[in-house]
Amino acid sequence: MELSSEDNNLTEKVLPPIEQESDVELETKVKKYLRGEGADLETLKDKKLKTQLASREKLYGKSAKTAAKIEKWLLPAEAGYLETDGLEKTWRVKQTDIANEVDLLSSRNQYDIVLPDFGPYKLDFTASGRHMIAGGRKGHLALVDMMSMNLIKEIQVKETVRDVAFLHNEQFFAAAQKKYAYIYGRDGTELHCLKERGAVARLRFLKNHFLLASVNKSGQLHYQDVTYGGMVASIRTGKGRTDVMEVNPYNGVVALGHTGGTVTMWKPTSQAPLVQMQCHPGPVSSVAFHPNGHLMATSGKERKLKIWDLRKFEEIQTIHGFHAKTLSFSQKGLLAAGTGSFVQILGDSSGGSSSHNYSRYMNHSMVKGYQIEKLMFRPYEDVIGIGHSMGWSSILIPGSGEPNFDSWVANPFETSKQRREKEVHLLLDKLPPETIMLDPSKIGAMKPSRRKEKPSRGEIEAEKEVAIEAAKSTELKKKTKGRNKPSKRTKKKKEMVENAKRTFPEQGHNNTASKKRRIGEDAAAELPASLKRFARKN
């Protein structure tokens, strides 16, 4: 590591300024791929381990550098952006303006689909962004291929539909209906009726864990493993009815927003919430998580939008005067908030540094009277889907989506064979529910120590010293007659010191004694039965 940094320094001196700049850029990318600093090897005493770790670190560095280079040079597409000159503001740019500028393929992504009959629509995209499921409040379920704009299947369940969610791919989707939640296949056949959950208000799928999480009308949180159908956890939140639920994509923790203004975070292996945060004084209307899992946005009915740092559980920003019915983070970290018929996109203007500063990026007003129900950025596209009371719409938000998809993660151009292969891989890589925790990077690390149970040796020594000192410095009472002799007094003092010492067991001795005993036991154990009685006992 040191070597490489030195190299860079050397090159910096020589290289012209442009390349230096690119070098700095590469450096930041390398840092991203290094996932933190290596340990300080100088403290290690074991030379072998030291060299081994050093060579490992070197490999990591190489890997990160290669990855950074690949990202810089080989990735095909670049992120979109909205550039304004002079006094122009990005939020003044209308969708019509954008439509004039973009290519034909992108302009196809601006549309309104008017379906006035079946009420506000909920949306969900698959991880690749290829498919969308739209669920109308009044029972209309539509599975759409977004690439070709084909309607794959459309069904009318003739029941209230409260929420829709895709499972691991477009082959299955779940819908929260009037009484129960159902799982449908791609062709609209009802596969399962999830009766145990009751009347589900919100559904979310944890794709790494294959858990279908839902919260029902009485505020119960259910986790069901969709691979074998078992109910993994059923948790009473005890906070009353809620329909604000979101999954942290980083760690799989489910967040619920409650009427009391609290946001609680849950995992399936614990009946108590992992974290409870008092976010708003009034009811929480919406919650969203940044894809890196460190940021959370909440909006309250008191017309405030707050952004929280989940590593410190601190509020980093409050945006006043805006009440969002629905919030959504894009892959690149744009935050969309929707109320009434108005969509606002907030962008992080701090430029990727650790301090976040979200400010207005774009606006979009829909036709008056359209009530926005759900906003969701389409993955790998600069598009946001808006489900509203009159159908659904799609508008362009430059710079929202990740420009380069990774076919190992999600592939919008997946063939059916690849999909099947992927499914098997997903199943093999399925994580058990207990891996859901606030900091999943702690998996494999040392067990977090509880309260110190055994004091260290040094501490015991120190305590002993103190006790002896205390014993020595105690004033003896004046006794009458022969008992107050100096000899008696010294004897008494000595006794006290001894007593003080005795409370601290000698450690070295104990250890050796136990070791000896162990050796003796071992010897006895090894002996044949007939000779065992001759084994030395100590």
Place this chain on the structure above:
Amino acid sequence: MVGEKRRSTSKNLAKNKKRKGPHLPNSILKTIANEKRPLNSDEEDDEIDSDDANVDLYEYEEGVPEEESRKNNRYDPVVNYDYELPEDFEDENVESDDDDEGGNSDNEEGEGDVVRHTRMLQAVTGMPSAAFDGESKRKPVLFTEAYPESEFNPTRDVLEGKGLLTIDDFMAPIEGKPGFNDLQKRISRMQKDTQAVVHAPLPKPERERLERKAVKGLVDKEFNKWVHMVKRNREAPTVYFNQNVSLGYSTVGAIASEFQPRTDFEKKMASVLNDNELGEAHDEDGAKLLELNEVSVEDHIKYRDHIAKMRSLLFRHELKSKRIKKIKSKTYHRLKGKDLKKSAMGALMDPEMAKEEAMKQEARRVEERMTLKHKNTGKWAKRMISRGLNVKYDGTRAAISEQLQINATLSRKMNSTNDGSSSDESDDEEELNDGSDQDTPSKLIAKAREKTLKTVEDDEVPNSGLLSLPFMARAMKKKNEEAIEEAKRALEEYEEWENSGGEENSKKTADVSGRRVFGATAKVEAPKESRKDSDNFYDNSDSDNDMEGIENNDLRAVRDTASPVRNTGAITETEKFDDDIENPASKTTFDVALFASGSWKKMKGCQNAETKKKTKKHVPYSKSQDKKESRDEESEDSESEAEQMVDGILTSASKETYEIPSQAELIQRAFAGDDVVDEFEKEKQEVLNQEVPEPEKPVLVPGWGQWTNIQKKRGLPSWMVREHEDAKKKRTLDLKTRKDARLRHVIISEKVDKKAEKLHTTTLPFPYTSKEVFEHSMRMPIGPEFNPATIVGSLNRPEVVKKAGVIIKPLKFEEANPNEKVDDEHPRSNQKQNPKKGGKTGKGQRKGKSKQKTKA
């Protein structure tokens, strides 16, 4: 030589006259001796020391006491104070000693003595007297010694080093003798030659130490040569043993080509195989030989067809038997068995089988004759006959006569094969008769009444759950009252029936048993009913003669009721209702009345004319149904919360999960947003108290330490108070160290997740000693999904790369550059397997990993 020694001793004696007293303790002597010993005395042993201690200068006759001799160091040295004498005393003693010696040293003795002595010496030693002359001249002093002087027993002064012998001492006696000059010259030359002096060797341990030092230096040098190599190998992330090894032959042919016949047998074989003549002969005749073996095409085809046929037959048979084996039906097997038996009987009516069958039949006959099982000897038959019921009832009579018939067939001398099964049937019937007859009509009515009463009494209001809600309770009460009323009506009816008795009774029995009759018993006239009864009773027996008429009757009755049933259910009901009104005595009145009140009965329409028993069963059942219904209505009325109950299908799960919100909850919902911060703080306090519980307040066990007022005034013992304080302190500390200690708006649960514990290590894995280093080393994923393909291989390479079959040879020395860095990109092979190909190391082989996937 001897003389000289003596002289020296005498000299010694003269010098140390004081030493004549009792000797010093041995230990002291020894130390003195050691100090004065010449350098070359290092080969002396302890024994010699002790010996020389023994050999005192005194004419000491007795052996030294053992404790003083310290033989084998068995005794501690004893300091013999008792024998310590004053110094002045010594002199006299010595003199007296000398005197005792016989005046050898005395001057007073004359020359004669000397002569005599020489003579004696001469006699003893056999040496010429001249040798003793000088000695005698110098007034020699003779000492007798306990042991002869020798190299093992040197004199004291030799040992002490006082009177060191010099060369001159040795030379003196032979002065003037022939060859003396020569000797002296040589000695003087030797003395001048300092180089030839041989110094005493070093003590053994020292010598060995030096040796070891020298060796260590050498070995270190040798070993240090290897250090770099070893270090390099230890630090290398991967050690390679993947040298290409040529295994020599690659094919069997190659091996066989080099085969040389060695044994006799092999040689013989080789000679035969390589024989030219034989080969020629084979080339010429071989083809002809084969011709002889030829098989005609027709034969072959025939054979093949035959085989194919057999195979297909076998296959079909297999299939068939498989299918048959799969059939599980009992009746099929029974019939099959019977068939088999029959066919066996019919086809193989060979005398043996027939005989066997006859034997069986005979046995059955004997049994029948012995037991008289079918001769109406049973309890029931006896009772029937004794009461004359067999005359009264056709059914009974028929049954009894059938029994008799069975008996006749069985006890007939021979014939009729199917008797066994028929007897079984009759047995069944008998049982049936028994069972049905025990339920007399009166009993049935009593039972019905009992059950009705029970159901009326049994109605309990559940005091929990949905049914405990007030409006539910009210509705249920209503229903209950209705039900009770109906039950009362039913009871009245029962009583009526009981009172009426007689013919009514018989009618009821018909109802009881007539399960096969569908509806409308009331339409059938009274006289016919008795016959119909019998029909119902013995429906399955073929023996009855008057069956046909009744059956017709029955059919008609069925048709009568069936036709309306075929219409819509509603019509059926109304019709029945009418019927029941016409005939209030019939139990269906009750039945239908009940149905009329409900709205769910459509599917039950065809079962309306069921028996009383059935109806009785219906009472509680329908009641429960009604309850549910009412609940449905109620729930429909109530708020939409309970919408899941509409159809009255309540799954157990939904029952558990759904609760109508309590009043408090509703209020809370309505006024949410009030004072949430305070509430949150309260909640946090609760959580904290739960996770870090407050220490219990110290309490004394009542009675303890409360004997007197003084003790009471003192209060709790100090240790208790101290403990409490400590616990409190600990709690505050714990609270401070919590993650959410400084975040007022956040509660972070610190409960340990036991299920997740297995995802952490409890101990540091071996080479690591610090947690930080370990955790940092774990931070990077090493899988192919997270790393570029070019690095994945080196990230995941095992510690040792070894080709199968490669022998790992011991390390060979090679020059290693101590400053060389471990480079994983260019791995070094760890051994040179093939000296010819030594230049080629494993560079080429290493990059076998091919997956070119990039993870951005």
